[in-house]
Structure formats: C-alpha cells, structure tokens
Amino acid sequence: MTAIAEIFAPTGLALPRLRSAALPWAYLAPALLITLVWIYLPLIEAAKLSFYQWNMLPTSPQRFVGWDNYRNLLTLPDMSRAALNTVLYIVGLLPLSVLIPLAVAILTQDMTGRARGIYRSLIFVPMIVAPVVAAILWRWLLNDTHGLVNAGLEVLGFGPVGFLQDPDIALWTLVWITGWKLIGFSTLLLSAANATIAPSYIEAARMDGASRWQVIRDIRLPLLSPTILLLTMMTALFGAQWSFIYVNVLTGGGPLKSTTNVFFLMWDYGFKTLSAGWSAAAGILTFVTLAAVALLMLRLMKRLAVYDE
C-alpha cells in the first residue's frame, strides 16, 4: 500500500498544479487564436509581401524585389498625395469627433427626463445607420442638380456647389459625412464622462467664486481630459480608415485623386491593379507610422490626463 501510495503521490500532486497553470491559457485561447489568425499572421504576411512583386493570382509566382516597392512608393506622387490627404482627413475630423461633441456634452448636461432621451436618440441615430446607406443618402442630398442641400442653397441665393465634384471641396464633404456618423458616439462618451464628475468639485469651485466658464475651464475640461485624449487618439489612428467606405462609394478617390488617402490607396493597389507588393508596402508604411503616432499619444496621455481617484 505504501509503495503504491508513493508511486502515485507525485503524479497526484503534479496534475492539479499543471491543470491550474494551464487553465488561464485555456480561457485565453479563443481570443489569442483569433488575434493570431486575423492580426498577426496577416501582418507578417503583409510584411513579407511588401518585399515581393505579385499580382495576387495564386498560380503566378511571387518575385523577391527587396526594397523596390518601398522606393517606388515613396517617390510616387500618388503616395505623397494620399499621405497628405490622410492628414487632412484626420485634422478635419477632430472638430467633429472631439470639439463639437465636447461642446454638446457640456451644453446639454443639465437636460433631464424626456428631452434628454429624445436628444440622445437623435444624436445617436447616424451612428447606427449602415455606412453604405448613409453614403447613398448623402449622395442624394448633395447632388449638384437635384439635391436638397443645393436646392436650399439656391433659395438662399448661392449657386450650386459640387460637393462631390469639386476637387477643393470633395474631401471636406467626405470628412463631414465621416464625422457626422461619429458625433453621436463621441457625444455619448463625453456625456457619460461628464456625468461621472463628482458634483462636489463643481460645488467647491462655485463656493470658490468660479463662474460657469471658469468651472468648465478649470474643473470639467481637466477631468474630461482622459476621454478627450482617447477620442483624439482614436480619430488620429482610425479617422482616415473610417472614411474609406465613403471614398469608395462616393468618389472612388477622385475627382483628380483629391479624396484618396492611404487606406484607399492600399485597396486600390491591391484589388484594382492587383499589385499586392505595393499594397502591402503601403500597408506596412501606414502601420509603422500609426504605431509611432499611437506610442507618442499614449505617452502624451500618461503625461497630460488627470484621473480622479
């Protein structure tokens, strides 16, 4: 009996320990697997592809070209135009995704009951409209001959505006449509953050003699800074990407490539001209740039954001 016990004891002890060590990984496995399959494998594949020339036909060979794809991309006017436009998209989106929602959230903070419910639904509706539907809706509204917006402008005595045709305006039209869909989301996020600010801070500031504006400037804005910075970071990282669908549906990057951006360019290279190497190289460049931006912004957030305990 003792002998048997001695033989089995170590295994009996080791097994639960092994199991308890493996258990967390078992729980994490689905998430890790998905991340691996959908994020890291494609990333590695794209990094590899960016050094090859390939027309995406499974039967055709992939030819190693070294840094050629990158060299070509960086000298191509297309790429610099797209990069500049990407920056314009992001800068144009910031007022719509941060400033206006911030103002709306603060101005409507005292709303209660039914009015608040109605206003919140109204401002959130664009968020749940399918992007393609929104794109088509805006195309109708902004049509230069029959569109409602131009009809209105005409009544006011302005000539028709080529919202999607004028190379100077088309990009800003797409910025507006992208931002229009974001305002609700940002406003809700900021309203929620604003509502969690302890009323006693506001009261203390009022006792200190602060005016309404001083309360906003000195108390609310600093305490909203984590949310403001988060939204700014999200806009910087994803803003141009969010506009992709509208570029694709409404302008196809035109007129005169005035509305293209790096995300559209990637797609254009990859799936229209079937140059997988170029597309991948553009993707890797974008990834590296945005990763750098993200790191910078995270550090900035750590420095600037104030967290209430």
Place this chain on the structure above:
Amino acid sequence: MAAIELAGIEKRFGESHAVRGVDLAIASGEFVVILGPSGCGKSTLLRMIAGLEAVSAGTVSLDGVPMNGVEPGRRGCAMVFQNYALYPHMTVAENIGYGLRVAGVPKREREARVRSTAAMLDIETLLDRRPAALSGGQRQRVAMGRAMIRNPRVFLFDEPLSNLDAILRQQMRGEIKRLHRELRTTSVFVTHDQVEAMGMADRLVVMNAGRVEQVGPPADVFRRPASRFVAGFIGAPRMNLIDAAVTAEGTLAVGGWRPCDGLRFRAAAGRAVHLGVRPDALAPMPPAGGGPVFTADLVEDLGTEIHVHARGEGIDLILQRHADAPPIDTSFAVAIPPRAVHLFDAETGLRIEPDAAETLRQGAPAWDARRHSSI
C-alpha cells in the same frame, strides 16, 4: 445684527419636503452645530445658506442682507465638504489658491497667502503634492485651508470629520475649535455625531424631519431636552423612555407602579406621557413595594462604565454604572430620583415641566439634573 438669519426656510425636492419652516439667527463669531439623524434636512439647510441649493420659501440673510438668488461665490461663505472635494488635478497649493486665482489676485500675493495659510495649518511641506498623495487628515487640512484663504464671513462645515478614523477625528475636532478661537469666524457645522456636536458647539441646533427641535447651549439641550426626540437622540446610552400616564393627583403611573410620587405635573388626568430617565440616574435597589422587578439581560463592560440592559414587566431599561460599582443583583427594582425625571407628552412629544410649587409642597427636591452629565 445676526451674521446669519434664516426666516421661514422651506425646501421641497419634488414630492419630499426636506426642510419645513426653519427660523434661526446665528450671531457673529458664534460656532453653531446643527445635529440630527441622516435625512433630517441639516445638510440641505447648510447648502441653502451656502447658496448651492435654492430655498423653496423663506429668506437667508447674511449680515442683514438677503442672499436669496446670490451666487455661492458672492456670499462670502466658505465650505468644507464631507469628502473634501479637493480638485484632483491641482496641487495642494493650487487647490488652496484657486479661490484667489478666480478672483484675479496677482500671482505673487496669491503665493504668499497660500504659504501663510498653509503655515497656519502645518501643511507647508505638502504644497506641491496632489490630493491623491495625501492622507485623510492632510486632505482635511487642505480643505480647511481652501476655506480659510479668502477670509470668509462664514465657515460652513458639512460633516467634515465623518471620513476620518476616531483618533484623527478627535484631533481635528480640537484643531477646528482652536482655529475658531483664533479667527472668530462665524461657523456652522453640520454633523450626526453627538459627541462632536456637544464638544464643539457654542450653540446646538437639533433637527428632525426638516424641523428644528431645540436650540441652545449643548449642556442645556442635554439637561433639559425640549422634546422626546431630543431626549432620545442626545446621550449615549440613550435615555430610557417609559410609557406612563398622569394620575388625577398629577403624579405619574406606570401601570400599578408609582415612581417618584413626590413629583406633581399639571396635565389632564389619564394623559399618556413618556417618562424619561438617563441611564446613569437609575439606581438599582432590592425588590420591595409595588415596583416592577427587573432582571439583567445583557451586561456591557466598557472599561470606564458598565451598561446593564434590563427587562421587567414589559419595560426595557438601560442602567449605566461606574466600572467600580458593586455588581448588580440578578433581580432588582429601580428607584428614579425625582430630579432626574424628564416628562414628554406622548402625543406632541413636547416636554412637560413638573409643577414646581406643588412639587415643593410635597417635599421633593427641586429639579436638578446637572449632576448627571455623561453623554
């Protein structure tokens, strides 16, 4: 002229009636404590003085000037909040100096005043820290500093010590009193802690259900509670309240028991009353006569004193005895010294005084509870 004058103050929050007609005058330099159970409207009253809450009816005047509708920052009041409400994104110096910054005081003067205020509170070394890096007691001091720096006419304290541990609370209580002695600023201090209230108040305001029950120096409130509520609320262990009735001769009857026969009350015969006796005034004695016999149910030895929870014939009593008093018998009767009797009308809850002339004629000693002074 009163520093603070409240006239007919009412506050309604929708359906609920938080403050129901409060009149109160607070003299300049006075330290007034508003005491009451939670939900009695004491904090609301304080916030109405501050201007953080609008009054539903009545007038708040400061130094004789009606303040209804005046912004909190322009009333000359400073407030210390229960959770201190220190701005989490500002340093201690910025917190203390914020009121001056908003008022447009130049930076150099501001810094000097912040330093001198911090020196008074002994927090000069903390000026560069954020509130998150401070202990509870330190935060309390910063909150005091923020209130003091603008030299307010009135200090308002909203349960400022309730987040501190017992030792710190006692220490801060002393410091606030010392500061008040130095600055002589009119102060209103809200608390639900009777020890705090008794210890700090020049004048005590006891509130219940939106009304003021009694106003007076703490000792008076303790010795002559104006109502059954005040009697039960102030004093620990709480005052024993025994259901009784007034007899035709004006004496008290608890069933067949006639405690303190010498006392006479001018009240209708058969009137239902509550007989109140502080636990330290009850004396146990061997069972004799017609009085109820009590048995000790629970004995709490607190070191300095012993609380005996006793029961007998439907009456629950608490007796408070000195730690070195002889142990109590398992069965005993109690004697109620006439001078320790508080009587309250069962219906209105108001105090009924003994008929002094009648009582004297009966040979009972005059009412004097001053010897019984434990809280």
